[in-house]
Amino acid sequence: MTIPSFVIGIAGGTGAGKTTVSRLVTRNLGDDVTRIPLDNYYEDRSELSIEERREINYDHPSAFEWDLLREHLEALLEGQSIEMPTYDFEVHNRSEERVTVEPTDVIVLEGILALHDEGINSMMDLRLYVETDADVRILRRIRRDVLDRGRDLEGVIDQYLSTVKPMHERFIEPSKSHADLIIPEGANSVAIDLIEEKLHAEVEGDALRNWERGSLERELAEKRSLDVDVDSDPAAGGDPAAGGDPATGGDAGTGE
Numbered sequence: 001m002t003i004p005s006f007v008i009g010i011a012g013g014t015g016a017g018k019t020t021v022s023r024l025v026t027r028n029l030g031d032d033v034t035r036i037p038l039d040n041y042y043e044d045r046s047e048l049s050i051e052e053r054r055e056i057n058y059d060h061p062s063a064f065e066w067d068l069l070r071e072h073l074e075a076l077l078e079g080q081s082i083e084m085p086t087y088d089f090e091v092h093n094r095s096e097e098r099v100t101v102e103p104t105d106v107i108v109l110e111g112i113l114a115l116h117d118e119g120i121n122s123m124m125d126l127r128l129y130v131e132t133d134a135d136v137r138i139l140r141r142i143r144r145d146v147l148d149r150g151r152d153l154e155g156v157i158d159q160y161l162s163t164v165k166p167m168h169e170r171f172i173e174p175s176k177s178h179a180d181l182i183i184p185e186g187a188n189s190v191a192i193d194l195i196e197e198k199l200h201a202e203v204e205g206d207a208l209r210n211w212e213r214g215s216l217e218r219e220l221a222e223k224r225s226l227d228v229d230v231d232s233d234p235a236a237g238g239d240p241a242a243g244g245d246p247a248t249g250g251d252a253g254t255g256e
């Protein structure tokens with residue numbers, strides 16, 4: 001069972017480079033990292049038609065199922081696996097598929113409002129905010145939404161002006177005040193290298209602490225078994241009446 005030792009939150013506006021930063025800072029951690037996209041925690045809106053779902057404000061905190069996310073992070077932090085939901089942007093709804101996520105040493109929560117919730121913030125060891133100019137972000141968003149999320153240009157512009165931009169100003173940008181570090185221009189190499197080093201130090205430090213704990217436990221167990229031998233061995237001056245562990249030859253009755 002792995003008890004995660006380091007939780008990072010990566011917030012920032014749409015297209016700021018959150019996913020890119022998340023991938024880069026954890027690229028050398030191998031299986032020691034679990035990435036949780038906040039997008040997977042958009043509420044299930046199966047009760048609505050696709051037309052109604054298209055009208056939802058997806059940049060308002062109320063669009064997310066915070067209770068489920070909190071519950072899942074708590075479970076991971078206790079070393080339990082979770083069934084993470086997944087999201088389908090083309091139909092604006094949660095998918096049927098769930099993904100089993102095992103806890104690992106490092107957990108990364110990444111999304112526009114990753115630093116919005118106080119309870120979730122308090123579970124994090126490092127809070128990052130990726131800051132990129134709005135013109136760069138909207139250009140990236142247009143390309144991505146049209147190519148990967150089945151949207152048309154007019155729709156992307158309308159959504160940007162009606163909800164994405166105002167919610168960015170009202171909720172996302174202010175969540176920057178909860179950040180420990182602000183990364184300018186997304187994945188800049190100096191910031192990425194520094195954060196990567198910090199993560200490696202944490203993972204290595206954790207491995208060392210686990211090894212030390214294990215070796216201390218082994219030493220204590222060994223000492224305990226020696227104590228049992230000494231206590232139960234009459235030749236060693238132990239009390240025969242106290243009995244002993246026959247398995248270690250310490251049974252007074254055998255006279256061994």
Ligand SMILES: Nc1ncnc2c1ncn2[C@@H]1O[C@H](COP(=O)(O)OP(=O)(O)O)[C@@H](O)[C@H]1O
Pocket residue numbers: 012013014015016017018019020021140185186187188
């Ligand atoms: N520092 C950067 N320089 C150039 N392109 C970048 C940079 N960071 C991200 N991108 C590109 O911008 C797009 C959006 O990045 P992504 O990490 O998915 O943003 P977010 O997760 O914040 O929406 C992607 O095509 C990505 O390759």
Ligand SMILES: Nc1ccn([C@@H]2O[C@H](COP(=O)(O)O)[C@@H](O)[C@H]2O)c(=O)n1
Pocket residue numbers: 013014015018039042058059088089091092093111112164
């Ligand atoms: N059905 C949906 C759900 C969300 N969005 C938009 O996704 C953006 C967050 O994802 P990023 O990868 O850009 O951080 C957010 O701004 C929502 O507007 C959507 O368009 N449709």
